[in-house]
Amino acid sequence: MRHLYVHGGWVASSSGEAVDVVDPATEEVVDRVPAGSAADVDRAVAAARAAFPAWAATPAAERGALLMAAAALLKEQAEQVARTIAVDMGAPYGLALKVHTLMPAGVLADHARMAEELDDAGERAGRSLILREPVGVVAAVTPWNYPLHQVVCKVAPALAAGCTVVLKPSEVAPLAAYALAEILHEVGLPPGVFNMVSGYGPVVGEALAAHPDVDMVSFTGSTRAGRRVSALASHTIKRVTLELGGKSASVVLPEADLDVAVKAGVANAFVNSGQTCSAWSRMLVHRDQYDDVVGRAVAAASGYTLGGPFDEATRLGPLVSAAQRDRVVRYVNRGQEEGARLVAGGGDRPLERGYFVEATVFAGVDPGMAIEQEEIFGPVLAIIPYTSVDQAVEIANGTPYGLAGAVWAGTEEEAVAVARRLRTGQVAVNGGRFNPSAPFGGYKQSGNGRELGRFGLQEYLEIKSLQF
Missing domain, CATH: 3.40.309.10 (Aldehyde Dehydrogenase; Chain A, domain 2)
Structure with missing residues (x-):
């Protein structure tokens, strides 16, 4: 069985329980990942909270350079990752390569460039100086249908903005998220900046949404589950972005x-x-x-x-x-x-x-x-x-x-x-x-907030004004 990724290393889950990963084309079990616990979430959030001050203070250009290195490594490993996705969720290999893998590599590179362009000097509004600062610890809860792209759409802007992350990938198709965790580890992301806890939504996802030390939840999934995330997050008034269903x-x-x-x-x-x-x-x-x-x-x-x-x-x-x-x-x-x-x-x-x-x-x-x-x-x-x-x-x-x-x-x-x-x-x-590179998100019960491009990056930034 695989492990969780917490504070820069692979660690066993405290639950000792596993989730079978099934190849939908053959119905065969191809891997097993941990069914994480609330205690695992506490450990990962604590690591992200401890890493936040130093990561937020890291020059934006340095954050961007790490993301660009991750984009390059993902592109280098694209064929291998695409094969993993094809087995994990059944996408034809050509689609898995072009859309499920190379497009996220491009998104990573886009956010690397945007990170390098973040202006720490702020902007003036009369006697005030307007600053943009990272939100803090971000919980990213992602679905199985685009198991790498949806992860990158949250992790890339969060890291570019200076936030730290705890990711919960879908237990149905989690292997692409493991591939990304390995890439982020290999390029030298500081311990605690990115963490991953696999497992079930009602356990791991709900613990993250309700956690008092999580500052923001970014969720993609069903409208029904989005309502639950919003309700849990409301107790601590944390920021919530939702990318939900559609009937286009x-x-x-x-x-x-x-x-x-x-x-x-x-x-x-x-x-x-x-x-x-x-x-x-x-x-x-x-x-x-x-x-x-x-x-x-x-x-x-x-x-x-x-x-x-x-x-x-x-x-x-x-x-x-x-x-x-x-x-x-x-x-x-x-x-x-x-x-x-x-x-x-x-x-x-x-x-x-x-x-x-x-x-x-x-x-x-x-x-x-x-x-x-x-x-x-x-x-x-x-x-x-x-x-x-x-x-x-x-x-x-x-x-x-x-x-x-x-x-x-x-x-x-x-x-x-x-x-x-x-x-x-x-x-x-x-x-x-x-x-x-254009903003993606919906009206009505399709959610709130946006992903991708500069509008997606802004979701992970707080606005502060200094008065003179």
Whole structure:
């Protein structure tokens, strides 16, 4: 069994208990990590608290240099880390390399550069000097769907800002976090600046959220769990940032290029086997083009070959666990019960082994159906008709979420006009690609605060004014 990382070294958990790490493509146990305890959390938080003054006082350029070294080492080890992620959570190897590994390396490098540019001199506002200082000890609680990227999105800005960190990675896919811990150790991060306690959310996660010596909690996960984190953190009035669920809409306007819009919309819905909080899981199409678009989506879905992560033919890997597979299947069944038409996929055990669900498309979806309102977190696309742009905007905004979305139109001006009306944190305009230097986060029950870029870094800084 592996160990916890506390105060610059690998230590055994006080619980003595373990969590099995399962390869979702084979259903075999491939590793074991500690099921940490509240006592382990106390030890890690104490290490982070003790290390904070010296790390906060470390010149920003030195902090940035360490992050840049970590980025370089991650890039050097990218193939090995990608293989770990492919086994850990089932992502096809190409996706695991490009998105799950090399993108986080780039994010680390971005934050290294931002750290080097932090201005300790402050800024003037009349007779006052405005300073920005690190928040303190940060608890980072991360999910399994992007098990390295989501970790880096929290650890990189926290360390760049001068905070110390206690990380709780998801127990479902924890191995990428272990790879990062080893990299941070190798580049010489001072003891206690970064700590990691693996284990279950109700034990480790809740202990961190409630801990009186934690100054900030950054959480990514379900909206339900986000509510719990907020409630626990409220007792000590600590800062909380939440990146939660989504039910994002891809709005296809009548003059859009359907070949491009439908192909890209299907790809976005199914990337990472649909296990993406910002996935465009709803496609909104004008009623006059509805049947045409449904046919195109079904044809596109047929090309998503199921298979293991190291098979070059694979376009759709397994879901991360049996529990996640069963959750998606329940939604597929519920969609049919509520009257939606299953026009592609839906099979829950298409291969002999592994937690696979076929690429699934629903037509005849009405606003208010569960598959239109609730986050499924699997390869399930709902196609919804509209009759006017105003109705399309109303449907797009008609869920509790507001994380992402897309607008496809004949002109950029038309697309931007509709994008501005969507109550969501980010919108792709005519296929605009994800930008890891731009702020990422949501409206409504998709959370609060932002990650990535300078706006994400600012979440980890307090503001102080000196009056003269």
